[in-house]
Amino acid sequence: MTPESFRLAGHELIDWISDYRNNLDQHPVRAQVAPGDIRGSLPSSAPELPESLASVVADLDKIVVPGITQVQHPMHYGWFPSNASLASVLGDIASSGLGTLGISWESCPALTEVEEVVCDWMRQLTGLSAQWEGTIHDTASTACLTALILAREKASNYAEMGAGLQGQENPLVIYTTSQAHSSITKAALLAGYGKENIRMIDVDPSTYGMSPRALREGIEEDLKLGRKPAAIIASVGSTGVTAIDPVDELSIISNEYDIWLHVDAAMAGSAMLLEECRFMWEGVEQSDSISWNPHKWMGTILDCSLFYVKDPEHLIRVMSTNPSYLRSAVDGEVTQYRDWGIPLGRRFRGLKLWFHLRLDGVEAIRQRIRRDLENTRWLADQIEQTENWKVVAPVTLQTVCVRHEPGNLSGEDLDKHTLNWVDAINRSGEAFMSPSIHDGLWMVRISVGVESTEREHLERLWALIQNTVIDID
Amino acid sequence: MTPESFRLAGHELIDWISDYRNNLDQHPVRAQVAPGDIRGSLPSSAPELPESLASVVADLDKIVVPGITQVQHPMHYGWFPSNASLASVLGDIASSGLGTLGISWESCPALTEVEEVVCDWMRQLTGLSAQWEGTIHDTASTACLTALILAREKASNYAEMGAGLQGQENPLVIYTTSQAHSSITKAALLAGYGKENIRMIDVDPSTYGMSPRALREGIEEDLKLGRKPAAIIASVGSTGVTAIDPVDELSIISNEYDIWLHVDAAMAGSAMLLEECRFMWEGVEQSDSISWNPHKWMGTILDCSLFYVKDPEHLIRVMSTNPSYLRSAVDGEVTQYRDWGIPLGRRFRGLKLWFHLRLDGVEAIRQRIRRDLENTRWLADQIEQTENWKVVAPVTLQTVCVRHEPGNLSGEDLDKHTLNWVDAINRSGEAFMSPSIHDGLWMVRISVGVESTEREHLERLWALIQNTVIDID
Numbered sequence: 001m002t003p004e005s006f007r008l009a010g011h012e013l014i015d016w017i018s019d020y021r022n023n024l025d026q027h028p029v030r031a032q033v034a035p036g037d038i039r040g041s042l043p044s045s046a047p048e049l050p051e052s053l054a055s056v057v058a059d060l061d062k063i064v065v066p067g068i069t070q071v072q073h074p075m076h077y078g079w080f081p082s083n084a085s086l087a088s089v090l091g092d093i094a095s096s097g098l099g100t101l102g103i104s105w106e107s108c109p110a111l112t113e114v115e116e117v118v119c120d121w122m123r124q125l126t127g128l129s130a131q132w133e134g135t136i137h138d139t140a141s142t143a144c145l146t147a148l149i150l151a152r153e154k155a156s157n158y159a160e161m162g163a164g165l166q167g168q169e170n171p172l173v174i175y176t177t178s179q180a181h182s183s184i185t186k187a188a189l190l191a192g193y194g195k196e197n198i199r200m201i202d203v204d205p206s207t208y209g210m211s212p213r214a215l216r217e218g219i220e221e222d223l224k225l226g227r228k229p230a231a232i233i234a235s236v237g238s239t240g241v242t243a244i245d246p247v248d249e250l251s252i253i254s255n256e257y258d259i260w261l262h263v264d265a266a267m268a269g270s271a272m273l274l275e276e277c278r279f280m281w282e283g284v285e286q287s288d289s290i291s292w293n294p295h296k297w298m299g300t301i302l303d304c305s306l307f308y309v310k311d312p313e314h315l316i317r318v319m320s321t322n323p324s325y326l327r328s329a330v331d332g333e334v335t336q337y338r339d340w341g342i343p344l345g346r347r348f349r350g351l352k353l354w355f356h357l358r359l360d361g362v363e364a365i366r367q368r369i370r371r372d373l374e375n376t377r378w379l380a381d382q383i384e385q386t387e388n389w390k391v392v393a394p395v396t397l398q399t400v401c402v403r404h405e406p407g408n409l410s411g412e413d414l415d416k417h418t419l420n421w422v423d424a425i426n427r428s429g430e431a432f433m434s435p436s437i438h439d440g441l442w443m444v445r446i447s448v449g450v451e452s453t454e455r456e457h458l459e460r461l462w463a464l465i466q467n468t469v470i471d472i473d
Numbered sequence: 474m475t476p477e478s479f480r481l482a483g484h485e486l487i488d489w490i491s492d493y494r495n496n497l498d499q500h501p502v503r504a505q506v507a508p509g510d511i512r513g514s515l516p517s518s519a520p521e522l523p524e525s526l527a528s529v530v531a532d533l534d535k536i537v538v539p540g541i542t543q544v545q546h547p548m549h550y551g552w553f554p555s556n557a558s559l560a561s562v563l564g565d566i567a568s569s570g571l572g573t574l575g576i577s578w579e580s581c582p583a584l585t586e587v588e589e590v591v592c593d594w595m596r597q598l599t600g601l602s603a604q605w606e607g608t609i610h611d612t613a614s615t616a617c618l619t620a621l622i623l624a625r626e627k628a629s630n631y632a633e634m635g636a637g638l639q640g641q642e643n644p645l646v647i648y649t650t651s652q653a654h655s656s657i658t659k660a661a662l663l664a665g666y667g668k669e670n671i672r673m674i675d676v677d678p679s680t681y682g683m684s685p686r687a688l689r690e691g692i693e694e695d696l697k698l699g700r701k702p703a704a705i706i707a708s709v710g711s712t713g714v715t716a717i718d719p720v721d722e723l724s725i726i727s728n729e730y731d732i733w734l735h736v737d738a739a740m741a742g743s744a745m746l747l748e749e750c751r752f753m754w755e756g757v758e759q760s761d762s763i764s765w766n767p768h769k770w771m772g773t774i775l776d777c778s779l780f781y782v783k784d785p786e787h788l789i790r791v792m793s794t795n796p797s798y799l800r801s802a803v804d805g806e807v808t809q810y811r812d813w814g815i816p817l818g819r820r821f822r823g824l825k826l827w828f829h830l831r832l833d834g835v836e837a838i839r840q841r842i843r844r845d846l847e848n849t850r851w852l853a854d855q856i857e858q859t860e861n862w863k864v865v866a867p868v869t870l871q872t873v874c875v876r877h878e879p880g881n882l883s884g885e886d887l888d889k890h891t892l893n894w895v896d897a898i899n900r901s902g903e904a905f906m907s908p909s910i911h912d913g914l915w916m917v918r919i920s921v922g923v924e925s926t927e928r929e930h931l932e933r934l935w936a937l938i939q940n941t942v943i944d945i946d
Contacts (some may be wrong), residue, residue, distance in 0.1 A: 001832060006559040009832075010487035013563055017570030018480035031582050035806040038586035043534075046594040050834035053563070060567065067583030071574045079799075081582065082818075084572025086479040090486055090526070095489030096565035099557025099774055107552065109504050110540025113511035121519040121639040138611060139816035149663055164667020165638035166645065182794035183817055190792075190815065192665030194637020199904045239796070295818070301572055302818055319663075321655040323712070324910040326552075333508040342663065342815070343612035344656055345555075345768070345775055354529075359474060359482075361523035365761065413490035468878055 009053045016057055020065070021072070021086065024346045025452070028429025029076050038067045058465045073463065074452040075431040077273055080239075080267060081372075081398070081449030083299030091355025092301050095348040102346030104326050107332035112335055115350035122294070122306055122353065125362060126272035131310050135340040136349045138303040140266035141183035143291035144233070146307065146319070146341055148174065148191045151231035151260030153318045160318065165192045172230035173197045173222050177210045177245070179238040181264060183188040197227070207394060208243035210234065212250060219257055231260040236281045237268030240436050240445070241393035241401050244268070248283025261287040269306070270297035271373070271397055275364050280396070297372070297398065297449045298365060304349060307341070315340060346442065368451065372398045376448045379458050386466070392438060401438060404469050411441075418442040421469050431461050482526045489530055493538070494545070494559065496926070501902025502549050505553035511540045547925040548904040548934065553712075553740060554845075554922030558911035564828025565774055568821040575819030577799050578807035587806055588823035595767070595779055595784070595826065598746035598835060599743030602758055604783050609822045611776040613739035613854045614656035614754070617706070617779065619792070619814055621647065621664045623762065624704035624733030626791045626897040626905025633791065638665045645703035646670045646695050650683045650718070652711040654737060670700070679923070680867060681716035683707065690725060692730055693825075695888045704733040708743030709754045713909050713918070714874050717741070734760040742779070743770035744846075744870055746839050770845070770871065770922045771838060773829045777822060778813070790811060841924065849921045852931050866912060871921040874911060877942050891915045894942050904934050 041063045071082045100108040119134030137143045139276035155172050176184050178200050188198045202214040219229050234245040254261035269292020271277040290308045294300035309315050338344050367451045380395045393401040422435045434445045514536045544555045575583040592607030610616045628645050649657050661671050675687040692702050707718040727734035742765020744750040763781045767773035782788050793812035811817045853868045866874040895908050895917045907918045
């Protein structure tokens with residue numbers, strides 16, 4: 001395809017995207033397709049000859065769009081806000097159009113240095129000190145895996161250069177809680193620690209945050225058993241109930257025992273743009289690594305997960321490769337991001353943050369986050385004031401965990417009732433929420449924070465929920 | 474930003490991209506900036522208030538473009554062809570515009586099923602049998618790490634569910650060669666094997682492919698030492714000299730000893746679109762996993778690395794997570810790609826392959842690859858026929874490894890001479906090639922395969938090389 005045909009096709013596609021975004025709230029929130037529907041609508045093999053853009057775009061309308069759960073829909077309250085702000089989409093489009101290659105500073109100095117700059121902008125915007133240096137990973141899962149590998153190599157004195165984990169005499173242990181994201185257990189397994197070396201520390205029953213006392217007991221017990229504590233993962237805004245681990249208290253323990261402390265603020269990181277929220281990760285300066293996702297609430301399109309460390313030298317020692325064909329005269333003077341993560345090749349991801357921050361401006365992003373905090377508080381108040389409705393976990397950020405508990409139901413019957421009403425709503429396509437198990441019972445997470453969700457949408461949601469419960473009874 | 478302002482901005486940006494691509498060959502191939510130049514041109518903190526698209530685009534022109542090594546330039550012969558075909562760019566733009574979330578089938582059924590379909594299209598196009606199922610990873614580095622974790626868990630009988638690698642009594646060993654990509658050693662270190670458990674097998678001195686005899690000897694020796702062979706990584710089109718490991722012979726050994734065989738065809742995979750090239754990975758059907766990068770020579774924009782396995786059940790057992798908030802009624806009927814790799818959240822990557830294959834058509838892609846093979850052969854012939862010029866490794870694909878060897882130079886002097894002439898060309902901005910160490914001496918890799926590189930560009934390159942050598946003498 002020539003640049004001139006691209007120009008024509010690109011204009012068509014931009015119009016299509018703009019129309020799609022304009023009319024997004026006319027689609028059902030949850031995709032209404034059955035397994036295999038989309039696969040079955042597509043040809044079983046690739047076309048030998050070129051097709052027109054018109055036919056591809058027609059298939060976007062006919063096949064793809066009905067197969068999308070509309071996470072940009074103002075009535076989407078599932079999982080977490082996965083905003084793809086149009087300002088950041090433009091940055092993504094610029095990145096695609098440029099078609100750069102990031103395998104070394106030399107392969108695209110701009111890619112490296114814009115990433116350095118926007119990571120530093122984000123550092124300042126979240127109140128972190130200048131001791132932190134950052135990069136962009138695809139997701140917090142990858143950032144967490146990287147952190148656990150850094151912890152492993154620190155605790156084993158760079159075993160990777162010898163027998164690896166296979167030579168480890170005192171088993172390395174990591175500490176987290178049942179509330180932490182599933183990617184933390186996964187990362188520990190992938191990094192080779194083994195499931196029996198993941199210690200789930202008790203949480204405070206009122207906040208669901210990690211209990212520092214229980215952590216200390218766990219560490220002491222492991223030391224007595226000849227095991228070596230390697231990493232503590234603190235969640236700031238856990239997936240289920242946005243619980244906040246007490247980073248300040250955990251950091252005292254991590255420093256005392258010289259254990260790597262990774263702060264997983266995937267969800268809450270966006271709120272750190274607001275000074276009034278930063279108490280939530282008090283103590284973060286004493287941790288060893290931090291990750292959070294602008295591609296969630298803040299709204300820089302996926303994939304954009306920030307990863308900060310205080311000691312890049314350790315990071316580079318663990319993750320570096322230096323084959324001859326990548327060496328250049330400027331090595332040592334520049335950042336080689338290939339040594340900051342798993343993949344060698346990188347997209348120009350800095351552009352989406354660059355465009356997002358510049359075209360929207362920071363103040364507008366902060367205002368939107370404040371709006372969501374207020375709206376969430378409003379919704380929680382409505383629920384708390386209504387008979388038989390319960391907010392089942394503290395509302396720390398933008399998630400309200402609810403249950404309808406008519407007096408006559410408990411246990412399995414209550415679970416059935418919960419799943420019934422949420423499923424009725426999700427099936428209707430009018431709104432979408434994620435049910436989740438909490439303290440052994442199903443509840444419904446209402447995750448607020450889509451860019452287009454205003455107070456009126458929450459009012460509509462709350463009415464819909466109450467009416468649905470009446471209808472199914 | 475509203476969809477209507479996005480429409481206006483999007484059109485501007487498409488025009489900018491089209492102009493940039495049209496005039497790309499007027500930029501120096503290698504970026505002419507010094508470390509810190511770009512960082513120093515950018516504000517040290519993010520803007521509070523929105524800026525106009527015009528000011529961002531002006532900075533693209535003034536700051537970003539001069540900082541790009543133009544890998545889409547027809548005179549780019551560095552590293553490897555990193556084509557970003559404009560058809561695939563449109564797919565990437567569609568993906569960004571849609572702003573979907575891939576964390577489960579339910580979060581975007583279309584994302585999952587289009588990916589399934591295009592991976593199957595690519596399977597057929599490369600002549601693989603229906604026993605293979607695929608997914609898209611960001612890079613071959615990540616695919617290789619996944620493969621080595623799969624191998625580790627198979628050889629250790631799922632140690633991850635117990636003590637992990639830390640409980641391994643017989644150290645697991647992996648086998649590769651000095652020619653393999655740096656990401657393989659990196660993956661082995663990240664997966665916890667340890668450097669001393671990576672065995673570099675001798676290569677055949679004429680082909681630089683792994684010696685099956687040496688592999689067998691290595692395995693036998695390890696078994697005697699009580700070590701457990703876990704994985705063989707076969708390179709098809711190695712990074713330095715595009716060497717081809719004899720997959721058929723290696724697969725016989727891997728099956729005999731029950732060792733995981735991963736085929737890394739990152740570079741050569743594109744050539745497998747041509748039936749006449751498939752002898753290069755003869756035996757691939759007997760391997761356990763395969764990865765290759767459409768984002769190289771084939772030209773689907775980065776990041777797009779295919780990863781195929783024969784036993785998805787094993788893959789899912791090793792990589793799966795199933796937290797309650799991600800469970801749905803259709804589990805078991807659908808593919809959950811979160812269990813096929815490291816990250817939980819995924820972009821709609823299938824679209825770039827879908828657009829690329831449909832808008833360009835397979836036949837045109839095949840023709841381009843054939844053109845490059847012919848042009849490469851032509852260049853190698855010119856070099857071989859010229860006095861004092863030497864092609865220093867077999868030309869298997871689209872890479873010619875050359876050295877100018879005037880009779881009076883050897884050793885360090887020859888190295889100096891080689892680095893001198895290639896550096897003079899790279900500095901000039903007229904063409905770009907990667908020097909690399911081969912058999913202990915520097916040589917220059919001419920990696921052919923940029924979409925816009927025609928015979929005339931190779932003629933120009935060959936004249937430029939010869940003139941430069943004359944000039945610096």
